[in-house]
Amino acid sequence: MSEAQTAPPAKDAKDLNDAEFAAATNKFLALIGADIAAYAEACVRCGQCAEACHFHEASGDPKHTPAYKLVPIAKAHRRAHSPLGWLGLAPQVSRDDLAHWEELIFDTCTMCGRCTIVCPMAIDVSSMVAATRQAFAAAGLGPADLRAAADNSRDRGSPLGVTAEVLRDRIEWLSDDNDVPIPLDKEKADVLLTISSIEMMKYPQSVVAMAKLMNAAGANWTFSSEGYESTNFGFLSGRPDIAKTMVERMAKAAEKVGAKILVIPECGHAFGVMRWSGANILGRTLPFAVLHITEYLAQLKREGKLKFNPYDAKVTYHDPCQISRRGGATQDARDLLDGFATNFREMTPAGNLNWCCGGGGGVQAMARAADLRHKVFQIKMDQVAKSGADVMVSSCANCRLTMDESAGHWHWDKKLESLIEVLADHVIEQGTTP
Amino acid sequence: MSLLDFARGPALQIAIGIFCFGVAWRLASLIFMPHTRDLTPARAGALPGPAAAVREVFRRMWPEMHPTGGNLFTTVNGYVFHIGLAIIVFGFAPHILFIRSLFGVGWPNLPTPMIYLVAGITIASLLAALGKRMSSPVLRLLSTADDYISWLLTILPLLTGFAATSHLIEPYPDILAIHIISVAAFLAWFPFGKLMHAFIVFVSRGTTGAHLNHRGAQL
Numbered sequence: 001m002s003e004a005q006t007a008p009p010a011k012d013a014k015d016l017n018d019a020e021f022a023a024a025t026n027k028f029l030a031l032i033g034a035d036i037a038a039y040a041e042a043c044v045r046c047g048q049c050a051e052a053c054h055f056h057e058a059s060g061d062p063k064h065t066p067a068y069k070l071v072p073i074a075k076a077h078r079r080a081h082s083p084l085g086w087l088g089l090a091p092q093v094s095r096d097d098l099a100h101w102e103e104l105i106f107d108t109c110t111m112c113g114r115c116t117i118v119c120p121m122a123i124d125v126s127s128m129v130a131a132t133r134q135a136f137a138a139a140g141l142g143p144a145d146l147r148a149a150a151d152n153s154r155d156r157g158s159p160l161g162v163t164a165e166v167l168r169d170r171i172e173w174l175s176d177d178n179d180v181p182i183p184l185d186k187e188k189a190d191v192l193l194t195i196s197s198i199e200m201m202k203y204p205q206s207v208v209a210m211a212k213l214m215n216a217a218g219a220n221w222t223f224s225s226e227g228y229e230s231t232n233f234g235f236l237s238g239r240p241d242i243a244k245t246m247v248e249r250m251a252k253a254a255e256k257v258g259a260k261i262l263v264i265p266e267c268g269h270a271f272g273v274m275r276w277s278g279a280n281i282l283g284r285t286l287p288f289a290v291l292h293i294t295e296y297l298a299q300l301k302r303e304g305k306l307k308f309n310p311y312d313a314k315v316t317y318h319d320p321c322q323i324s325r326r327g328g329a330t331q332d333a334r335d336l337l338d339g340f341a342t343n344f345r346e347m348t349p350a351g352n353l354n355w356c357c358g359g360g361g362g363v364q365a366m367a368r369a370a371d372l373r374h375k376v377f378q379i380k381m382d383q384v385a386k387s388g389a390d391v392m393v394s395s396c397a398n399c400r401l402t403m404d405e406s407a408g409h410w411h412w413d414k415k416l417e418s419l420i421e422v423l424a425d426h427v428i429e430q431g432t433t434p
Numbered sequence: 435m436s437l438l439d440f441a442r443g444p445a446l447q448i449a450i451g452i453f454c455f456g457v458a459w460r461l462a463s464l465i466f467m468p469h470t471r472d473l474t475p476a477r478a479g480a481l482p483g484p485a486a487a488v489r490e491v492f493r494r495m496w497p498e499m500h501p502t503g504g505n506l507f508t509t510v511n512g513y514v515f516h517i518g519l520a521i522i523v524f525g526f527a528p529h530i531l532f533i534r535s536l537f538g539v540g541w542p543n544l545p546t547p548m549i550y551l552v553a554g555i556t557i558a559s560l561l562a563a564l565g566k567r568m569s570s571p572v573l574r575l576l577s578t579a580d581d582y583i584s585w586l587l588t589i590l591p592l593l594t595g596f597a598a599t600s601h602l603i604e605p606y607p608d609i610l611a612i613h614i615i616s617v618a619a620f621l622a623w624f625p626f627g628k629l630m631h632a633f634i635v636f637v638s639r640g641t642t643g644a645h646l647n648h649r650g651a652q653l
Contacts, residue, residue: 034467035641041464042638044631045576046508062575081463117653120512121635122494122642276649279473289475328477328650352652 013098024139028076040074042121049115055108058375066115066125107369110360112321133238150233158197164225182211186222192259194230196267198397209424217305227253230270236362268320268396298332307428316389319354320396347383359402377406393419441614449618456625477650490643518556580627590616
């Protein structure tokens with residue numbers, strides 16, 4: 001297996017040279033279009049978003065209020081587009097501002113969108129933070145480990161070093177070890193399945209589970225060694241060139257095999273980026289549908305192509321923000337659990353109002369954010385305890401990894417599972433009886 | 435020219451001019467900024483963008499009683515002073531006469547004692563909002579000079595109007611002139627600070643409503 005690149009030393013915003021600093025300020029201006037300008041001007045600083053944010057709730061630190069994270073981009077907008085700015089009287093974003101907000105923009109926002117629900121002005125803080133990250137990244141700023149994950153994605157195919165060669169080796173190993181056919185590089189297929197390298201490297205049984213379910217449904221599917229990594233650390237680190245590379249690889253692979261559907265595995269942000277930004281990043285419409293694995297499997301279940309033996313554990317479901325609240329696929333996981341998980345119970349709140357795991361938006365990849373993530377997980381532990389569940393399943397490997405690490409930190413006594421793995425363990429395969 | 439003549443004449447006319455030009459300029463500057471075209475296919479069953487935008491503008495006017503967070507005091511107090519201001523501006527007889535003199539349309543007024551009561555509640559609500567802003571660590575961090583200027587220019591017309599109509603301060607023409615000048619100051623500041631949210635709210639809510647409805651997200 002090839003080694004992933006190690007993180008280069010982090011850059012200090014206060015040490016930026018003039019060209020780097022100008023790159024950040026110019027990027028702010030390039031990104032401010034109608035939507036961002038409206039949001040930048042809309043905030044009434046009511047503070048309602050504070051109590052909707054898991055980071056603020058976990059830390060109690062006012063700096064973690066979502067509205068506070070809008071300050072740099074709003075400042076850049078006022079400087080460029082207000083009469084005071086034209087007169088040179090509106091303050092300019094400074095190196096000190098970049099230094100102060102760097103941690104807030106990267107480490108303390110998972111872009112989960114919960115603040116938007118409670119905002120009386122409906123400001124989409126998530127899109128503002130994504131744009132702000134791009135400006136910071138243009139100056140070479142951002143957590144070193146997040147930047148390294150993006151570099152690895154571009155140079156080696158995946159953030160965790162899953163090159164095409166590693167992919168082939170591991171698929172062969174997983175297929176042999178589990179006696180499950182896992183097609184790779186079929187010439188033509190209706191469905192192109194992708195992976196998140198978190199699954200491949202940390203939870204390889206998820207890859208087997210996906211294959212088992214696809215086979216059980218009789219789908220004509222394949223993986224492709226030319227476009228397999230669905231996570232997009234280019235997007236998360238604010239580097240649009242890498243974001244485009246990652247989207248392009250998947251799109252080309254899907255087009256090459258003639259896929260009608262591109263399936264994103266258990267990864268919330270991977271789904272959000274490819275489904276809701278992929279075509280925009282490439283600047284063209286895509287000739288295939290993009291579905292999250294829960295959407296696709298729920299569709300197969302509704303069509304009667306997947307059947308399951310009952311699952312009796314006291315189980316609850318953690319909604320990944322990018323799939324439910326911001327992805328519109330809240331119901332699909334529940335359709336899969338319906339009639340299958342006989343002892344299912346919802347957390348409060350759940351669905352579109354669910355609390356984030358604390359590791360989305362690339363925050364999972366930032367080692368320096370670990371303590372804060374652990375604090376955030378206390379919200380989830382409390383929710384699960386109140387639900388009476390013994391098992392929490394999710395449909396995002398990033399959520400799972402984040403919560404697994406925090407569960408270990410707190411010695412949590414409940415189980416965390418992948419929805420897909422639980423489904424695969426109970427699927428009724430052709431030729432077997434329930 | 436008396437103070438009242440100045441207030442009713444040049445002060446108000448200039449303020450209304452600044453208000454109209456400023457609001458139009460700020461809205462136009464938003465509308466004419468570059469828009470990005472969304473090439474992703476909408477989720478099946480999504481409303482057309484404009485319909486989703488309008489729905490979101492009105493949907494968020496209704497208080498949501500869900501456990502998302504948000505501060506209950508801020509939510510309730512926000513409704514109290516917004517509704518209070520609307521009742522005073524559009525329900526008080528002299529205001530309706532003024533609007534009729536400008537636009538030729540009017541409507542029945544609310545009883546003056548009721549307006550007094552609403553004004554008292556609204557002033558108390560605005561004072562509570564200021565107290566919250568100055569005492570909450572989150573709001574202290576977020577607040578800028580705009581927040582305090584906008585607050586002051588909102589409460590001043592209420593206080594001066596209350597003083598004028600209740601004849602707490604004499605002579606009446608002078609306090610009425612001060613009331614009108616305070617309204618002029620409010621109108622002149624309106625396009626340049628957070629008061630502009632009264633218009634931008636339609637843009638920001640509409641934008642988010644259209645985007646998230648496209649995804650099938652149910653907010």
